[in-house]
Amino acid sequence: MSTTQIFKNPRAKHGFKGRTCSITSVGSYVPERVLTNAELEKLVDTTDEWITSRTGIKQRRLAADAEFTSDMAAQAARRALENGGLTSDQIDLIIVATITPDMLFPSTACLVQQKLGARRAAAFDIEAACSGFIYALEIGQQFIMSRTYETVLVIGAERLSSIVNWKDRNTCVLFGDGAGAAILQHRPDAHGLLTACMGADGEKAMLLCMPGGGSRIPATADSVEAGLHHLQMDGKETFKCAVNAMLNAAQEALRRCEVDISQIKLVIPHQANRRIIDAVSERLGVRPDQVFVNLDKYGNTSAASVAIALDEAVTQGRIQRGDLVLMVVFGAGLTWAAAVVEW
Numbered sequence: 001m002s003t004t005q006i007f008k009n010p011r012a013k014h015g016f017k018g019r020t021c022s023i024t025s026v027g028s029y030v031p032e033r034v035l036t037n038a039e040l041e042k043l044v045d046t047t048d049e050w051i052t053s054r055t056g057i058k059q060r061r062l063a064a065d066a067e068f069t070s071d072m073a074a075q076a077a078r079r080a081l082e083n084g085g086l087t088s089d090q091i092d093l094i095i096v097a098t099i100t101p102d103m104l105f106p107s108t109a110c111l112v113q114q115k116l117g118a119r120r121a122a123a124f125d126i127e128a129a130c131s132g133f134i135y136a137l138e139i140g141q142q143f144i145m146s147r148t149y150e151t152v153l154v155i156g157a158e159r160l161s162s163i164v165n166w167k168d169r170n171t172c173v174l175f176g177d178g179a180g181a182a183i184l185q186h187r188p189d190a191h192g193l194l195t196a197c198m199g200a201d202g203e204k205a206m207l208l209c210m211p212g213g214g215s216r217i218p219a220t221a222d223s224v225e226a227g228l229h230h231l232q233m234d235g236k237e238t239f240k241c242a243v244n245a246m247l248n249a250a251q252e253a254l255r256r257c258e259v260d261i262s263q264i265k266l267v268i269p270h271q272a273n274r275r276i277i278d279a280v281s282e283r284l285g286v287r288p289d290q291v292f293v294n295l296d297k298y299g300n301t302s303a304a305s306v307a308i309a310l311d312e313a314v315t316q317g318r319i320q321r322g323d324l325v326l327m328v329v330f331g332a333g334l335t336w337a338a339a340v341v342e343w
């Protein structure tokens with residue numbers, strides 16, 4: 001454990017019977033195709049000025065026709081493996097967080113396992129929408145802490161362009177495609193993932209959903225005609241819930257670790273809307289230089305959002321070993337989560 005400890009590890013009350021779990025490397029991938037606000041002006045009744053001022057988004061990435069969630073996930077994973085000096089046969093478990101799996105089944109994680117040639121790895125998906133990456137980190141951590149596995153690959157990956165209604169200006173301007181990956185391992189002398197506060201409110205499940213395609217409304221000509229296979233959202237209500245839930249989760253995570261927000265080197269919030277990020281940041285009392293923002297380039301990539309941002313923050317040198325990082329997310333479900341990590 002580090003000598004100059006400036007926080008409390010909530011797991012210490014259990015006498016560290018489990019091992020600590022660190023994020024030992026990260027990687028990300030975004031598709032080449034850029035869709036600008038100017039191009040969207042030609043698709044729906046919108047303007048660059050509206051999108052920029054109401055959301056902060058300037059452009060987003062779109063997957064190629066034959067590029068699927070599993071392809072982007074595998075690319076991000078290859079980069080994380082390379083950055084960590086690891087090979088795919090060292091992976092014990094693959095968890096993919098996504099709401100846009102290649103298919104309802106088999107899991108996208110199994111397709112990624114095949115693409116990586118990670119034959120030893122168990123594999124499954126989890127679905128917690130935009131909160132999926134932190135949910136998956138917390139799940140993956142359990143396997144490291146319990147000494148079940150040595151190396152867990154966690155991926156957030158989305159091809160949201162395939163479920164967006166490109167005729168609905170309320171939603172199509174917001175989303176993009178991409179993937180981010182993290183390797184979880186025990187690193188001696190490090191606390192790593194200190195805590196993750198997760199929450200959900202199924203009462204508000206219908207605020208943000210895709211009604212068709214599951215067992216409730218299987219695909220029929222009528223369901224397709226009615227647009228039930230597209231993402232639907234009550235933006236205004238979702239916005240309010242997002243600010244409150246992210247703030248509460250972040251404060252609870254900090255409280256558990258007895259960390260003041262001023263000790264956090266970088267806050268990496270879910271990249272959905274600049275106004276949500278600003279409202280949460282202001283209420284948390286963080287300085288602008290403490291907050292990582294890249295949604296101007298990618299829009300909301302749901303489960304991939306914080307994973308891509310984390311990789312970019314590391315690549316840009318904004319996080320160094322020993323720094324405290326706060327990640328905070330919110331999404332459909334409703335779901336939310338906040339994690340404090342000693343990098």
Ligand code: ACO
Binds near residue numbers: 235
């Ligand atoms: N271009 C121009 N006008 C638009 C557009 C657009 N692209 N979209 C909506 N408008 C119009 C609306 O029709 C409305 O017009 P009206 O007043 O004539 O009806 C007006 O702009 C204002 O609409 P609001 O909904 O009030 O706009 P708001 O300021 O709330 O911003 C937004 C909308 C950006 C969707 C915002 O509510 C938001 O970001 N919500 C949260 C989204 C989110 O965080 N999702 C989280 C998770 S996503 C996941 O889990 C997959």
